[in-house]
Every structure is written in C-alpha cells, then in structure tokens.
Amino acid sequence: MGQVITFGEVLMRISPWGNKKFIQSNVAEFFFGGTELNVGISIARFGGQVKHISAVSNDFIGETAISYINKFGVDTSSIVRSKRPLGVYFLEVGAVMRPSTISYNRSHSSFSEIQPNMVNWQEALNNGAWLHWTGITPALSKHAFHILKEGLILAKEKGMTVSADPTYRNGLWNYGIDAKDALVELLELSTVFIGGINEINEVLGTNYGYSNDDFIEASKALMEAFPSIEKVFDKIRTSLNSSWHKIRARMYNGKEFKETIDLDITHIVDRIGTGDAFAAGLIYGLQRFDDCKAMKFASAACALKHTYEGDVNLATVNEVTAILNGNTSGRLHR
Amino acid sequence: MGQVITFGEVLMRISPWGNKKFIQSNVAEFFFGGTELNVGISIARFGGQVKHISAVSNDFIGETAISYINKFGVDTSSIVRSKRPLGVYFLEVGAVMRPSTISYNRSHSSFSEIQPNMVNWQEALNNGAWLHWTGITPALSKHAFHILKEGLILAKEKGMTVSADPTYRNGLWNYGIDAKDALVELLELSTVFIGGINEINEVLGTNYGYSNDDFIEASKALMEAFPSIEKVFDKIRTSLNSSWHKIRARMYNGKEFKETIDLDITHIVDRIGTGDAFAAGLIYGLQRFDDCKAMKFASAACALKHTYEGDVNLATVNEVTAILNGNTSGRLHR
Amino acid sequence: MGQVITFGEVLMRISPWGNKKFIQSNVAEFFFGGTELNVGISIARFGGQVKHISAVSNDFIGETAISYINKFGVDTSSIVRSKRPLGVYFLEVGAVMRPSTISYNRSHSSFSEIQPNMVNWQEALNNGAWLHWTGITPALSKHAFHILKEGLILAKEKGMTVSADPTYRNGLWNYGIDAKDALVELLELSTVFIGGINEINEVLGTNYGYSNDDFIEASKALMEAFPSIEKVFDKIRTSLNSSWHKIRARMYNGKEFKETIDLDITHIVDRIGTGDAFAAGLIYGLQRFDDCKAMKFASAACALKHTYEGDVNLATVNEVTAILNGNTSGRLHR
Amino acid sequence: MGQVITFGEVLMRISPWGNKKFIQSNVAEFFFGGTELNVGISIARFGGQVKHISAVSNDFIGETAISYINKFGVDTSSIVRSKRPLGVYFLEVGAVMRPSTISYNRSHSSFSEIQPNMVNWQEALNNGAWLHWTGITPALSKHAFHILKEGLILAKEKGMTVSADPTYRNGLWNYGIDAKDALVELLELSTVFIGGINEINEVLGTNYGYSNDDFIEASKALMEAFPSIEKVFDKIRTSLNSSWHKIRARMYNGKEFKETIDLDITHIVDRIGTGDAFAAGLIYGLQRFDDCKAMKFASAACALKHTYEGDVNLATVNEVTAILNGNTSGRLHR
C-alpha cells in the first residue's frame, strides 16, 4: 500500500464570508487547494501515505501553504520554493440560480513557472506506488507539461499505477501547445481514467452521448486507443441549482459495467473540490477494495465533500463508509 | 436612455450574523438600503444612469451612507445633509417557519423630517427620463409627501415616465393624512403601475380576487380610474416558508396579458429588497425591451436578488439574462 | 402558576462558525446549555417563572454561565460555585448526510462532582409548582443521582408535578449504577412522561414497535408499572438528512390518544436542544392549556427551535402560537 | 447597605471593530450603556444591590437592552417599555492624536420621550438607600427633568443619600429650559457632589482655577450655596493623547482635603464610561469605607475601566483593591 504521489499547483483561495461579493465586504477567508493537492490531502485524511510535489513562493505565503499541507500529514519534502508568487484564486459563492464565480491570478505563479531542474523524480517517487495527474497541470505551461510527462515515464518504468483526471479547462492552455495532443501523450502513460463522456470525446475526437450504453462504448473505444488504460470511472452530477445537486457514478473496467444510486445533496455547503474528492475516494478505494466498492466509496466521498467548507474533503474512512452503507440520515454523533 | 431618478429614504440596516437574535450577539452587520435606493442601485449595477435624491444625517453615518451609494456609481449630488440622524432599521433574520422581523427607528429621521427647500427638482431632474416612487415616501411625513408630489408634477411636465410602487405599509402613515387619498393623488401623475391585487384594491376600494382574470379586470379598472397609467406589472410570491419561495410575474398593458413561469428559490439568502429588484429590472427592461421581456427580466432579477446579502440586487445584466434564458442550474463560472 | 424548577448540568458549548471543523479554524462561538437548563430558559422566554439549580465553576467561566442564565430572567439563586471546572462540549456542525458531532469534557465537571450538601431542596423548592428532570442527570454521578432523587421525593411530598424526560444517553452511566434501576426509582416519583417507544422499552424491558397502536399499548403498560405517571408525550422526528427534518407529536393520557400533523423543517439552523424545546413547550402548555393543545404547542415550539442558533429555544408564546395555528409561511414582520 | 437606585437613559452603542471608521467596514460591535446605567452595573459587579429605572423600546432591541442589564444582576423591574425606539449612539474609536467621535440618535428616544406616569417612585425607591443622578437626564427633555426631580424629592424625604454628577453636556438641553437653573434645583436635593472646577463654576457662575487651593475654595463656595452638599469629589484627567491618560482624584468634605497619586494608563483600551466608573467606585466606597479610601477606590476603579471594552467597568472589588494597594504591575493571574 505504497505512497500516493500527487503533482500540481497549490493555490490560495480567497473568498468573502457566506454569499457576499467582494464589493460588499472587507474580510475574506482563505484556504489552500489545487486539484491534485485536494486529492492528496483527502487520501491522507483516509489514512493513506501521500506526498505532494509542487513549487510554492519563497515568502510567508508559501510558508503558510506548506504548513497547511503539513497539517494534514502529507509529505511536503519534495515541494520547492521559488521567487514567483503563489497562485491565487478569488471566489464569490453563489446560491440557488446564482453560480459561484472564480477569478484566477495564476498565470505567472511559482508553479506555472516551475523549472525543469526543480523536480527530482527519482527521489520523489522513491516510495511511490501510485501517481495521480489531472488536465490542469499540462495546461499551465510547457515546463509543467514536460515535468509531468517525465514523472509519468518514470512511474511507468517503476510499474506504478497512474490515474488520469484529464479535465479540459477552458481558459488555460495558452502557451502554444494543443490540449488534445498533450493529453494524448499523457494518457498513453496512464492506467486509470477518471472522467466521462466529455473527456473521452475530447481526447478521441468522438461524439458519444450520455447514456450508459454510450458510456460503455466510449470506454471501450478509449481503452482501444490507449491500451494502458484498464478502468474508466465517471461521476455524474445533476444540478437543480447552485445549492442542490445529485451525484452518482458509473464505471467500466473492460469486464463489467456498474453504477451507483443517486446521492441527494439538498443543502450544498461548498462544491469546490468535489470532483477531487471523487478521485481521492477512488484511488484510496482501488488500493484496498474491488472496483465496484471503490466506485461506491468514491461516490460517497464526493457527496460528503459538498458538506465541508474549503477545497478539501475532510471526511474519514468511517464517515465515508457510513454513507456507502446507506446511512445518510445525518444522526447526531455524541 | 436618460437618467432614472429615485427619491426616498436611505436607511441603515443593522442585523446580527446568520440567524442570530440581537439577544444572542454583540456583533452586527450593517448595510444601507431603502426601497427607492435599492431600485436605483440595482439599475446602476445594470449599467443604467441613476440619481438618488434624499436627505441624510450630517455626521459620519450620513457620510458612510453617501459613500455606500457612490460605490455603486449612483449620482449623489442631490442628496442633502441635515442635523437629524439617519433612519435605522434592525433586522433579525428568520428561517423556515420563523419569520424575519424588523424594528424601525425612522420616525424623526433626516428623511422623515426633510424640509421643502431641500430638494431642487428643476436641477435634480435635469437629465431625468424616468422617475420612480413608492408608497413608503408619502407615508413618512407631510413634507415627504408634498416634495414627492412636487417632483411628480414636474416629471409629468417634462414628459418623463413615472413608475409607482404604491405598497401600503402598515405602521406608517401616522402624520394625519389618509393613505388612500395621498396615493390617489400620486397615481394620477404616474404611468407605470408596479403592484398587484392588494394594491389595486387598496386604491380603488375594490375587492378583486387573485386569479389571472381578476388581475386583468382589476388592471382595466385601475387604468380607467387613472388614465395616465399605461401598464400594470404584478409579482406573485408563493412562500413555502421563510427559506423557500417561488416567484412569478404577470402584466397587463391595455392590450395583452402575459405571465412568466415560476422561479423556484429553494434556499433564500436574503429576501429583503426583492420587490425592489423586481421594480429595478422592470424599469431597466422597459427602457430597453418590449413589455413582456421587461417583465421576464424583472422576474429573473427578483429571483436572483434572493441570493444576495443586503437590500440591493447586485446582479449584472448578463447574470439576469442567463436566468431569463432558463439557465438556472447555477454552474460554476471560472 | 408557580415556579418551574429545573436541576441539571450547565455546559459550555464551543463550536467553529458555520460548518467548519476545528481543524479548519481558530475561532469558535460559545453558548451555554444543558438539557434541563434549556427547558428552563425556554419556559422563561414564554413568560413562566423558572429557577435553575446547578453547580458551576468558581471562575470567570462559571460567572459567565450564571450571567448567561440571568440574561433570560431565570432565577440563579440556587446555583452554587465549586472549584471544579464547568463542563464543556465541543460541537462540529454537519450538513446533509454529514452528522453533527459532539465531544464532551464533563466527567469531572463542577456538576458531575456536585456534593450532597450543595443543594438545599427545602429552600430551592419554596415556590416550586413543577419539577423537571431528565435521564442525563442521574447518568453523571452517584451524587447527582441521589440529589435528584432527594428533590423528587420532596417534590412529591409538596404535591408538585414532576415531568420526566428519561433519555438514555449512551456513553454516560459510568459510575457503577444500572441505568434502568436508577430510572425506575426516579420514574416512580414522576407524573408526566416525556418520551417514546425507545424510552418505554428501556425502562420496562419490553419490545414495542413504533405504530400508534403500539404507542398506546406501551403507554398503558408504562402507566401500569408506574401508577404515578398520568400522561405520556412522544415527539417523532423523521430525518431526511442533517439539514431537513420533520417533527410531529403524539400523546396518551389514560383517556385519549392524540397526534399532530408533521411540521416540515426544510432548512435546519441548529438542531441541538430541540427535544428540550418540546419539553419546555409541554410544561408551559400543561400549566395553561388542555393536554392536546399543550402537545401541539410543544410540537410547534420544537419545530421553531430548529431555526435558532444555540441550545435554547428563543421563541415567544406568540411566535409558537402562530405556528400552532398553521401560520408557517414565515412572512416578514415589520 | 440598601439598594442603589440609578435613573437614566439606556443607549445602544454601535461601533466598528478596532480603529475603523464606519466608512471602512460593514461590521460593528454593539454594547449597551448610558451614564447612570454604567454606574449601576459597575456597583452590581462590586456586589452591591442596584436597581436601574428607565424606559426602553417595546421591540427586540429593548428586550436585548433589558437582558443585557439582567446579565449583571441589576434589578430591571422598574424599567418600562414604550413605542419609541431605544436611543443609539455611534462611535468611531480614535488613537494617539485622533479623537474618538460619537454621533447620537437619541432625541426622540424611548427615554427622552418618557411620560410622567411611567415611573412609580414610591415603589421604585422601596428598598433604596442611595439615588444617583447625572446632568444628562435633565438635559434630555422636560419630562425627564421633572421625573428626576420628583424622585429626588422623595429620596430626600426618605433620607436617602443623593449623589450628583452634574456634567454639563453641550448639544443637549434643547427643550427650552436653562441648564443652570435646572441643575441648581436638583443640586439643592443632593448630598454628594461628583465633579470638579468646571462643574462648580457652571452652577455657581464663578471662575475658579484648577489648583488644589482653588478646588478647596470652590468646594466651600458650593457647600455654602447648597447646604445639603456634604462632600465634593473631583477626578482629574491628564491626556497625553487619545491612547495615554493619567488619572488622579481629590476631595473636600468640609473637614479635610485629600488627593491621590496619578495612575498612568499607558495603553487605553476604551475610555468611554471611565467617569461613570469613578462615580460607581465612589458610591460603593462611601457606603463602606471612609471618604479618603472611597476616593482612592474610585480613582483605581476609574483607571481600571480604561482597560475594559464597552461602557461599563467590569472590575471586581478585589481587582480594584489591588490597584488601590499599588499593585499595578499587571502580573498574570493563573
């Protein structure tokens, strides 16, 4: 049950209290996050061994980011410091039909401007059993992309499991590389695909629909195109509005298709990082359970994340397992 | 697309955080509002030109009120300062079956004690194309009533559109004038009626019911009694409880009746000023769209307001238009 | 309409803001509560005469606890100070499928270590008409149990009404007495039973189900076993999740069975102390209304409590009565 | 050691955190105060019996004010409720050379508009041994003045001690009575004078200087003019700036002159109500100690008040006594 390695940007999140806009306030809360870090911290909360690799600023903000990660017991020994500032994102939290809105200040951040010699993969992957990446990292800069690819190559050599969450994020990919080409290169080095129809259509250039049959066909096509990929896991979100979602999951592992029931999240506290909570639940689960139970664990973890403030799922294994077992009535624990 | 003029009291709103009662706290948030000002600020947020006319205190509270209005780009050059304190209202925010409760300290406020020479209507209406009034202003004091009437007369002379929101507010009208008589005088100078069955029955002394047919009949009767009134817009609120409302609107413009679908506000953040958001959407819309689209825009604006803290709708035109186009799922904007 | 006497531990409740966990914050709110005190304060808010008897710490925390109780007009003259610290509980507030979680620091508290000579029941019950106890007090320590029993004996002698809320709380009862035996001794001195099937099964060692018929049978069996008990009141909670409950009540008084409709609490603010709000509504109601109206008043009070932060129902009689009369739409009060 | 009676306005104080101006914030703290109430609460904190008489609003703000007073164990049974709002004052806290600034909203408050039949002095003074008044109350309104005078007359009849703090507050006295005439009428019913050269010159129309000799002369002249006055106590403040004051006191009781050393308040936390803390210390002291020790106790109490937030001195007798004994090094208490 070796170490899970995550590699990606650490962002500082700054948002006014409650549903206020910045124009209404002079006080803000701050958290730290970043899609891959969120996965790492969540797995550490479950009790897994995790190391996060990143580049943060060489000032008191970077120090605070590292201390935030330390707090959750994630190994920060491979995080480097640089002269560039830490990436920041500002969030205004919506409600009902008002969407939450994010504004980024990350394009010249310490991570976007990471340099090739900053990551020593040999050392970093020393105890690594699993490497997780997302589509955000290669979208940030050429160096970020190449460093990631370098890590995946080594991970493959070492026989590590590689999970890919190839989310395509509009607004990034501004440094002159074709998103699809880059994602294809990285998927060829990956073994677990965390994504749905949109992501598959994106990398295959196909046009599958959203039905379960389409999902199975799309997964098969993906596995054919990327023979290293063994399993596909998809999380499906139904949004009544900003405050009320339903979550379910489905999977195809080459042998069988499975899906979960809907979990009804009637009063969302914070939906940032819920996809990362799914990925974390999945990784933790696949290291310990069969595929179907891992998917259910991931789905329960994702649903639970909607009830925590901040970017990170703070639930424990017991808490996720209770939801997985259908215990969703929220009875007070004394 | 000339300036919209609003005239009315500026109130300081003071309320404990969350759902606390004053007895439970020693900290409070404050906002500034007032029904006509709320309309003005919302239109300014949409990009309209707005001037607000009022009398505020000659101390740091009045200064803060003016700076609050400046913040949103509303013209404050016709606001006068007086020795009387600014009106205040205290709010305790309810939830579910507990109503929110308001206590006013406004009866001798700077606006209630406004003096005749304090408003120079000729100057104030210089660039004015639209004048909006509500039933609160004439209910406050004799001077407030007469100054408003004076403004309406000049607005009529100048051919401005005059919108009336003749809300009858119990607990005011204590200065010795009959509410109905006063409202009638003011409606005779108005062209757009923002109100429903209750308001029509109030000024006509009739007894219409709440059906659409009744609404059309009532509107016709109103237009007959007040020939200057060309259009009637009604907002209908269905309250499941303090935290969950539905909003729809209907209109009759002498030619056609139209109504919108219900917008479901499942998790209300702050319902104060939602009627003002409707009026603002309507005024902005009627200056730019046909009657039916204006109504839909107003209805969407009203629904969105329930998601903002404070008295004022902070939504932009794009945000309202998205709701108007049915995009109510609240998907995160990055 | 003499004084209601409550006897029990005063606890300081400490919890982070909103849905935060302690690990996410460095700020916390604090309240004071305790199941019997919650009943007392709620009755005082209704306008009843109440005295609370307890032992609090002889430091500024105990002083703050007493001032908190004074604030609501509850008589604190029989509260003693001791060298032991006040009991504390820490709360993390859940949402949707995440349960709220409580951690106690009370096992050597000023109340758990109350000494026999600290309560002068003759003096304390001087103006008493009603004594209320719960299953928490005898569960804390031998002295707490014996002092309570002593009070009940005197209350019986004086012909006072004695209400029992014999909640069995797992995790307490660690001092070497059998919970059932203790509760039986106390129920033999009680006249009003506030509890349902679980509590009856607990003390009778029976196995009744949850249907109304079962409830009537169980109540009859209880009254047979404890002839002093004249009335049984049961509150039934249906939990969709942590944030959404329904509440109803039923009763059997030896002559008739009655039940209320469900009250739908779609957006829970704080569910701590809602059972105490029911007991308080019942006691206040039984002193003034018939049994059925008292039950309806209690049920409305219980539902309303879910909308107040803290352990205590802050609703007034008018506010509860409005709910009791079906006015649950939460219309803004000005 | 009978009850001390205070009569005067209860004000809600609202101020932003720290040294912020209202224009910089949207959050404020609130306290309750009022010069006579501050005296009363401070004496109650010392363990004295106190009743405060006032008129507060009949809404949740008035309720909160009463609960605030209850919290400190002051008897609120003679406080009446009225339809007028509670008086409010807004405070911006200065520092160094920036003065703190106050803006009042009190001229039509529940207390300013108190009506003659609202105070039943016979009942109110039932257990009274001491009645304290200040120059604020007669400055507010004719009724306030006359009710106060009525109380003083009865107090004199009953042989109570009457302390006068005849502060002349500019900006009040707007209702058509001459301040000096009114104060003279009230001083003729008083026995202890709390005030210095300015106040004596004000009521005598004299022009004494600030030296100790002048003080003795002025005190003698005052006692000659008002034979009921037995003792004069003066508090002398030296302001280096808003944040750093020195306090000392002096007295003349017809027999001897005494003065204290300076107490150096190097880091003021809140200077509001420090004069009231002096008066409270004096009243408490004169009921228990000789004149000179009472003066020293008052001076220490006044100095200590500068270290508490809010209008009220929260120090205990032990804490004041420590200062009185020269223990001003502020050593941590565990």
Added chain:
Amino acid sequence: MGQVITFGEVLMRISPWGNKKFIQSNVAEFFFGGTELNVGISIARFGGQVKHISAVSNDFIGETAISYINKFGVDTSSIVRSKRPLGVYFLEVGAVMRPSTISYNRSHSSFSEIQPNMVNWQEALNNGAWLHWTGITPALSKHAFHILKEGLILAKEKGMTVSADPTYRNGLWNYGIDAKDALVELLELSTVFIGGINEINEVLGTNYGYSNDDFIEASKALMEAFPSIEKVFDKIRTSLNSSWHKIRARMYNGKEFKETIDLDITHIVDRIGTGDAFAAGLIYGLQRFDDCKAMKFASAACALKHTYEGDVNLATVNEVTAILNGNTSGRLHR
C-alpha cells in the same frame, strides 16, 4: 483649484487581523491602495477634486477596486480594465521590535502590463491642474515608465504643477532600465520634490548627510541640477520601534528653510501609506496655503494617518487642522 491627477497601480492589500501571521489564521482583511491612489483619495477626503488613472483587472476584483475608489468620490472614468489580474500585496503586521512584512504579487499585474494605448492623456488631463507621480510607477515596467513620461510632458505643456515622490524601491526596476536615469528624465519634468537626503543622493549621486544644513545644500544642488524644481519637502521619521514613531518635516523653497516640531505617535495603528498622506497634505496645502503652512498641514496629515487602518488617510481638513494647531490631546468629540 483644478483637479489633481494621480497615475499609478491599484493594489489589493490582504492581511490577517491584528498582529497575526498568515500561518496563524484563515481570515484576512482586504483594502485597496497604491502609493499614488492613496494620495488621490486623501486629497478627495479633504474636499479636493481628484482623478486617478490606472489599469485594473476585468473581473470582480477590478470591479471592487473601482467601487472602492468611487466610494471616496475620486473620478474613476480614466481607469481601464485589462485581462491581467490586479496586483496584490500580502501584509503581516509587526509590533514593537518586530517589523511589518510585505510580500508582493504584482510583477505581471494589470498595471505592470499596462499598454501604451490604454491612457488617453489629452482627455485625462482635461481639467487637471496638478499631476503627482512617484518612483514606484517607472520601476514597474517599460510601458508604465513611458506612459508616465508622456503624461508629464503633456502636463508641462499645459503648465500644470508636477509633484514628484521619487522613492527608490529596492526589488523593483527589474525590466532593464537604470533607475537613476529614468528618475532623472522624470524629475526634469517636475516642479515639486517630495523627498529627503536619500532620494537626492540617489538622483544626484551625491553623499549629503542628514543635518538641516546638509538638507539645504542638497536641495540647492537638486534645484541646480533640475531647474524646474522649485521646492523640496522632506519628512523625517524617527522609529523607536514598529509601534512608536515621531514625525517632523522640513522644506527649502529656494528662499527659506523651515521645519516643524516632532509629532509623537505613541501607539501606531497602521503605518502603511503615511508617506502618501504627507504628499497628499502637501499637495492640498500648496494649492491653498503658503509653503510653510502646507508643510505643517502635510506633517499633521502624515501623523494622523498612523491612526487609521488601511493604506489611506481618512482625516478631514478640520481634523488635520486641529493637529496643525497643536490640539493633539485627542479629546472625545460628541
């Protein structure tokens, strides 16, 4: 008394409450500032006409920055929006011997990356009488330097007064231009020099000491090197530690040397922007008073700024004048 024009970066300042470090908190306050903007807002608070020119982000943070400036009545019509994020600085506030520490995230900000066509100087200076610049702007980027120079050239043509605060800020000037060369070019277009020995030595390459005689010599040398410069104003800060400074000023205007007394700031609230407060007081003063009174006004303004939170001096003319007149005892204003 035409408009004062300021041109420079708008920065968002983010800092934890009190003396906390980021590592200790998850809440921060935010303000907006920037050295030239601080000058502009302060002059607007004095009642002067001010326009600020800048480039801010095209998101809700840029919107908040503009609304912040609007709040104080500064003309924002020449502020442009860009796709780059607003500059940010993080502040940890020290005390006593602990310095406050700032970390910037501004090197690719909307202002640093301002483009030549973004400022229309002809339009911007339309009503301008005075243009103020500092050494920060040319230090940020080539475009910022050139746009500033373009503005100074036009200002000179229009006969406007140009004040220069050529602070040399270590850590900037990274874009390949020599700081001294750039400052010299800009000083040749300036008429009022705000700076002391360090700044003069910097631009002249000299080595003057800090005595008054040295100051006069240095000023003469400066005026010789830059004939357009008519007056030199120097602010002298004596730091006992982070919390306690003294401020005085001196000037040489070619004819006479003058200096002020020390103002003792015993309890600093916030020292950020105090130099800008000096510049603002000077500009406001020079437009209205003689040089010596302007210097005294500036010195008093600078001292007062230390008592306001945030980057901006919020004092009014009356408040500064009181200090100028020696009224520094901070007596409470009611």
Added chain:
Amino acid sequence: MGQVITFGEVLMRISPWGNKKFIQSNVAEFFFGGTELNVGISIARFGGQVKHISAVSNDFIGETAISYINKFGVDTSSIVRSKRPLGVYFLEVGAVMRPSTISYNRSHSSFSEIQPNMVNWQEALNNGAWLHWTGITPALSKHAFHILKEGLILAKEKGMTVSADPTYRNGLWNYGIDAKDALVELLELSTVFIGGINEINEVLGTNYGYSNDDFIEASKALMEAFPSIEKVFDKIRTSLNSSWHKIRARMYNGKEFKETIDLDITHIVDRIGTGDAFAAGLIYGLQRFDDCKAMKFASAACALKHTYEGDVNLATVNEVTAILNGNTSGRLHR
C-alpha cells in the same frame, strides 16, 4: 545537531478577542500550547529537528491539536491518544494595570492521566540529542512525574543534554508529592538550568537576593548541590504594567558571568509563552553558539515573542538575529 525532545501537556487555549472578558462575548479564538510544546515549536520554527511527546484526546480536539503541531513540522509520531479530554485553559487578556487571567480545566486531562505504558522512551529518544523538561509536568500527576523521570534517566544514559526549567507553579502539585523533593530528583539528571533566584531558592531552600552577585553565588551553590548542572541562565522581567515590559538575561556557566542589555517591549501583543521562547532560543543557541551568544539569542527571542499572538514564538532565526544585532527599530520589510 540531533533532535530536541520535549515532553509535556498540550493545552487548548480559548480566549475572547482583544481585551474582552467571556461575559462580554460569544466568540473566542483558540490556540494550542503548553510550556514544553511551545519550546519545541519555536525550535522547529528556527529550523531545528524536534519531537514532542504527549497524550491527547481521542476525538476531533485531539486530532486538531496534532494537526496544529504538524503544521510547524514538529514530529508527532510519539503522541498517543487517550479517552480523556484534552486539557483546556481559558484566558482573559488584561491591559495596563489589569492582569491577564487564566482558568484551567486540566486536572483530569489526557496528559494528567497519562499511563506508564504510553511512552516508549527507547523509541522516542532514538534520534534525540537534547531533552527539555519543565516543572509543570511533574506537578500534574504521579504518572507524569515518573514517566518524565524515566525519560531523564535514559537521556542521561545516552549522554543527551538535559535542560530544566523548574518553574514552580502554585495551584498544581495536588497529588501528594512534595514539589521540592520531586524537582530535586529531576535536577539531579539535568545539565542546563533555566531559571533564576526564585527557582534556586525553591530547590535549595536558600534565600538569595536578586543582585548579580547573589545570582553568581546562588548559581555556584546550585552547581555544588547538583554537580550535573553546568550552566545557569536567568531571564529578568521588569513589568511597568500588563502592556509594557523590559526583558534582560544573565548567565553563569561556572567560568564566567554575562548579562544582556534590557529590551524594551513598549506594546505587548501577547506575553503568554515568552519564558518558553527564552528556553527555545537558549536550546537552539547552545546547540550552535557559545554560551553568551546563546543567551543573547534567547533574550532576543523572548522579547520578540511578546509581539506574536498565541503561546508560541513564530520568529525565524533571521528575525531573532536582527534583534540580537541591535536592529530593534522595526523598519517595514518589503
């Protein structure tokens, strides 16, 4: 430069904001501390390797305590979890002549009730070079005393340096052992003595005065009585009041006496843990510098701690060294 080991209680500190008393608030900040932990975290902030050994509660409070320690990079692998609650202390922060006040809830805490088998010293001291203890630990319980002694014996065997801060804390030592006897046993195993005249007199039963000569004599006597003790370091605090202290230090190491100058702390932010900051600076210094420089480093560290909120010195080595070098003017760092 091996690991520093600290062993002692982790306490949760809860205090209202600013100078508020609990009676004035419903919000509190919380920190974690404990005299030995404070030493450990401070050394870790300096860059030293540190392990803290303790017993914390097995709930979310204990989890939060551990995450707090992790945050600073202190090794928590030897901290055990127990069923008992974490110790708590409540703090009200004084000012000027008002002392800060602490109330403890620790007598049955997880650490006070630590059990013999909970610490595996062989494993815990594996990489240990230095063991630090204080007089608090043996004062808590018999087990705490014996476990500490067991650790000291092993440390001696391993040739580790052992520093003793034998503070005698009144109010503890309630479990039946004589404080002096216990301290003597522990000092016999120690090599560095951190304490002054009071502590020496306490353990020797002597009566030395406070002069430097007395200090040297006392130190010699101590070293004679406890031959293992090689060095004595004393920190001298002069308290003008709660808000203003001076700190200096002196030492005797058998060969030479040295002392530092006074550091003037004119505006104390938080004095809790300043003695621990001294001990931490000393341990860090003695591992790297000569005795005299270590003392100066410790003294500077102690002074700096007064400027940080919370129990822990957050200063870095560079920040302390700046003070050590006389750079105490607190100039802003950008």
